[in-house]
Amino acid sequence: MPQAYHFIAIGGSAMHNLALALHQQGHTITGSDDEIYEPALSRLTRKGLIPAEMGWFPQRIHADLDAVILGMHARADNPELARAQELGLPIFSYPEFIYEHSRQKQRVVIAGSHGKTTITSMILHVLKHHNHRFDYLVGAQLEGFETMVSLTDDHSANAAPVIIIEGDEYASSPLDKRPKFLHYQPHMALISGIAWDHVNIYPTYESYVAQFELLAEQMPKSGVLLFDETDNMLDVIGQNGRDDVQKVPYDAHPHVIRDGHTYLTTPDGAEIPLRIFGLHNMKNIAGAMAICDRLGVTENGFYEAIQTFGGAARRLEIVAQTADQIVFRDFAHAPSKVMATTEAVKAQFPDKHLLACVELHTFSSLNKEFLAQYAHSLDMADTAAVYYNAHTLAIKRLAPIAPADVLAAFNKPGLQVFTELIDFQTFIAQYTADADVILLMSSGTFGGLDLTKLMYND
Known part of the structure; x- marks a missing residue:
């Protein structure tokens, strides 16, 4: 009705x-x-x-x-x-509304400080490839999906039996500061990794981790909790807790990198070509595969579908490319994401000169006390730069940050720090001549920089 x-x-x-x-x-x-x-x-x-x-x-x-x-x-x-x-x-927060309209569905929640959008996107891509019926909620626009949300009526004839939810740890509404993922009451939950973020809501690392502990503790009887076993904190969460919840650890899927391309290696020795790359994405694939297995997708079915997965919007997205140069844009902004993305690009192109740039744009990244979390996150870049806008600090009512604070925090020799857009643009114009690979990481827009105009032309 x-x-x-x-x-x-x-x-x-x-x-x-x-x-x-x-x-x-x-x-x-x-x-x-x-x-x-x-x-x-x-x-x-x-x-x-x-x-x-x-x-x-x-x-x-x-x-x-x-x-x-x-x-x-x-x-x-x-x-x-x-x-x-x-x-x-009746007044609902976004997650409350989603839960109320999916009570009769099997609820699968993908959580974690990093990787949750990509893992959710992978699962949706594979299920769609095999014509499964499902509802979803994902945090980025996906190729082949008109909206980022699908929610069929539980009581309708075409109701989907399962919903795949990207569950973030941000507050639910102005009236409810609990993390969104605590509202979903998942039958199956995956936690991809934990790295302190959202310091405006969780002022300490311990208060941040506690939210994921609550998610694990609130799993229903016979629920399934999947987690990255290489993450020390997740290992603690996964191995502790109740005996009536099945714990499923996972690690990076075996793979090889050859001539700038990544291939999954299957148990029988076959190689599956991918459109994505990076150790973090091999972990994401392993997590997505474990979920899909429990949703009725065979191993071969997963390998067939994952070959055509091109990633979610702004996740290692190619925005420009020539025969000699390539420009990537990535949503990475938290320290763990910046490090994983930079390492992934360098591992994919080990003999290429990598120019990596980060925009500090979020409450956490512009918090002077949080900056130290970025230590060594850009170490794998051949040339690195950080840009932030003092006006953004003022809008967010945060304490001023000096370039010296950024240099000390990142601890990257030769790091360039810019607070004026024109200076950053001049730097980019000068250094793109030497860069084979350009990586721009931000949850913002680098002041509206036209990324397609970064290509170096002889």
Whole structure:
């Protein structure tokens, strides 16, 4: 039966995708926000879901709504939220809504400080290749998938029996600071790795790790917990806990690198060509394969499908390439991600000159006390640079950071540090002549830098 849902902060990455998915099912969708950026702006506009005027309007909240969905971008004193509370309407955070609408499904949650988007994407790619029916929630746009969310009605004839959820550890809503993944109550959970992040919510490493411990402890009886056995903290979480939860450790899938290409090596000695690379991705493949095995995909079926997996958007994505040079963009921003991505690219192109650049853009990366976590993360780069914008520090109300602080934290000889976009662009223009491989890592945009214009031309 069609429902009427109102989204407070509809422009968020996850929120607008859920709005699009519910609209596609025939539900009535309205929403508000004070700012909406691309690609959400165009996608909502095409479906007629863009608010007529930006801002918060309590009059948009009325008694005929079946529920209000509250996004993280809103504040706790949001006037639309206050009106919904006054009317006694059901109010859901994003993860609460997902759980309430997947109670009858087998819930598979992929968590971890790094790799969760890629592992989730791999699983979706393999299941789709073999025409399995499934719902999903993933944090990046995928080739062959219209939205980042699919949520079929549990009571409909075409209801999917399983949902694959990328479960992040960020707060659920302005009213609920618990991690999103604690709401999903998974039957099967995978934790890919733990490295301190989101210091604005988890001020200590111990408070951050505790969230993953809770996820493991709250597994249902006969649940399955998969974890990367090479991660020391995950080994502790995986081996401790209840006896009625099955623990499944995994390690990097055997592989070889030859002439700039990576191949999986199968138990019978065959080589499976891949479009992706890096030790971290070989671990991601092993985790995805273990999940797919428990969802009915054979080993050969997995190998058949994974060959065509090209990665999620902005995960070691090629943005420009010539016969002599290649430019990668990656979403890496946390220290563990920066290190893994830099090492992966250097291992793939060991004889090439690697220029690696990082933008400090998140609350954690711009926190002066957190900077030390980046020590040696760029060591494998031949030339390295870090860019951050002092204006971003001011917007986030963080203490100033001096270039000397960044140099000391990264501890990378020859590291170049820039706080002005024009200086960073000049550096890039000068050094691309020497770089065979350029790697740009950020959850932002490097100040709007046009990555396709970085190629060196004779």
